[in-house]
Amino acid sequence: MQVESRRFKKQAHEALHDENIQKAFSKVKTGFPVNRAKAVSELPEFDDLRDAARDLKNHILAHLDFYLETFEEQVTLQGGQVHWCSSYAEARDAVLKICEAANARTVTKGKSMITEEMSLNSFLEEKGIEPIETDLGEYIIQLAHETPSHIIAPALHKTKDQVTELFHEKHGKYGFHERLTDPQALVNEARSILRQKYVDADVGITGANFLIAETGSTVIVTNEGNGDLTQSLPKTHIAVSSIEKVVPTLEDASTLLRLLARSATGQEMSVYTTFSTGPRRADDIDGPAAFHVVLVDAGRSELVGSDKQDLLRCLKCGACMNHCPVYQAVGGHSYGWVYPGPIGAALNPQMVGLEEARHLPNASSFCGRCEEVCPVRIPLPKIMRLWREEAFEKQIAPKPERWGIGLWAFFTKRPALYRLATGLAARLLHAMGGRRGRISKLPLLSGWTSVRDFPAPLGKTFMQQWKEQKGAGK
């Protein structure tokens, strides 16, 4: 995907003034987090599962080579084929070769973030192969020539009225001419168009939420059923996956599945969780005749053993962005690359380069909600801080930030002074907020305060409050 992260500030500024974006993303906080909280409250084991998932993922990463090789052995044993690709270019070529061997003219696609990363659709189009996204959200943004704004709800930024106009404009060629406004009717129309596409496609491409070393299976999780039609009707199934998705056993996958849907949408299980193993068996009467796994590294192995290895635990559930005040304010596209929100702010600098993505690690209020809700306990604020320090050291940060973080570094090395200074600042901000408790202008934060008020601190720092509360608890 084209990288636009350099323009974060400008994009964020525009998003803050875009009524549709503000409407769409402000809705996030009343949906996903509420549902997640309910699902979590109904599973007393949830937090223990998060610890277990963190430890499991760490175990996998410490033996990643072993589990990947075991996975490959099993895929081969079951009659499938693994294609190792160290870059996006290699992965695109691997997919193309398989499509060419299958004489493919059209391919259907299930939702997959890795194929977004590697710009697979535009590449296939250039080669004369028509890719058809089948997840409704992906289908909408493909029609509109846009990019995803949320990792599990890619068309989150689109209003229903925009979808009405889009379908009206694009569906005429299928004989649909009515301007539909009812969401159910819109879904039905897309459903009936895509139905034929599944049947006609020569190749089905899905992503993978997990790869199972024990059995050589790839796993997809969806609510619509599009991924299943994509992978069971065409003659060839290609699962494209990044290397960190491998897990040892079916039981390990079960642990992660109990966290995934609850964290993502607040469901106990997504509607469809599908394990695919090899091609159809000799006596099967449906299913693909060929099964390929395109295994993509593209920079992930560099994270192994680094101070940012924790990023590789990510399940791509979206909980961090669903709970992020910055994401809710600036929307998904501001981040300028595949992953928005806190995971994007922490991961994109690695994937597209710190120079390009230098603004993203600053896109945080350091409220810590992302880490609190992350099912695999990735310390997102810490990783953003590491990037900020790195940017500062490499002098990539723009001047005011260098001054800001330099000051911060100076103070943090002198704890007594830091407490005094932040205490002063907190009291000062409190005073500025006056009775309303809101501050409408702040130096250095004008990008924020020109459109919204900054909540004034209560006049005490966190550390002061912590001390008092602890004292009270004694």
Add this chain to the structure above:
Amino acid sequence: MTARDKILGRIRQRLGREGPLEGAEAAALRARIDGHQRGIVPNRTNIPHAAQVDLFQEKAEALAATVSRAKSLNDVPEIVSDYLTRHNLPGKIKMSPAPFLDGIPFGAMPMIEITRGAAEASDEVSLTPAFTGIAETGTLCMASGANTPSTLNFLPENHIVVIRASQIAGTLEESWDRLRQAFGEGNMPRTVNFISGPSRTADIEQTLIMGAHGPRRLHIVIVDDGPEDT
């Protein structure tokens, strides 16, 4: 150097190793896979089997599936016929070739036309067995095979599933164990589908709409265990 060597080499280098894991370390990881130990399993299914069956029903209904209970396979034709009438559906069903379904006396319902095989785009109603039900979340587990084509689970708009009460397990893990028993350690059918309610999407303004691509409706018939099951 192949991409495979490059990727594995870089991982090993970052982990501070020269080559692949060998000896005791590799054996321990192999044993971890072969032992497939269970992780943390929710306590909610720690109840007698009859209560698990009730929990399965309650959870499935909460997912917008509908459930009927039948005393025996003899009750199934009437349940199916009522279902078709209720939803104004034609009397045509595509049924899995599974022998278990042979026991349903559809002969008594001549107005229902039954064909057997994999799904086609024109099929409106499918009828299939399940491999297991999972009480924990009201989920069905389907295993593909010569008699259980997986397209029947997705293509038709209406999916009817007939399952014996004894096929309902507590948890995902119990279902895995039954699968290993049926197919052999380390073997999987081509497709294992876990199905939790009918298809849905919230991709238009986060409004929940049923029937995105898979079945719009899912009806589960739980049949009491016959004498052969108890």
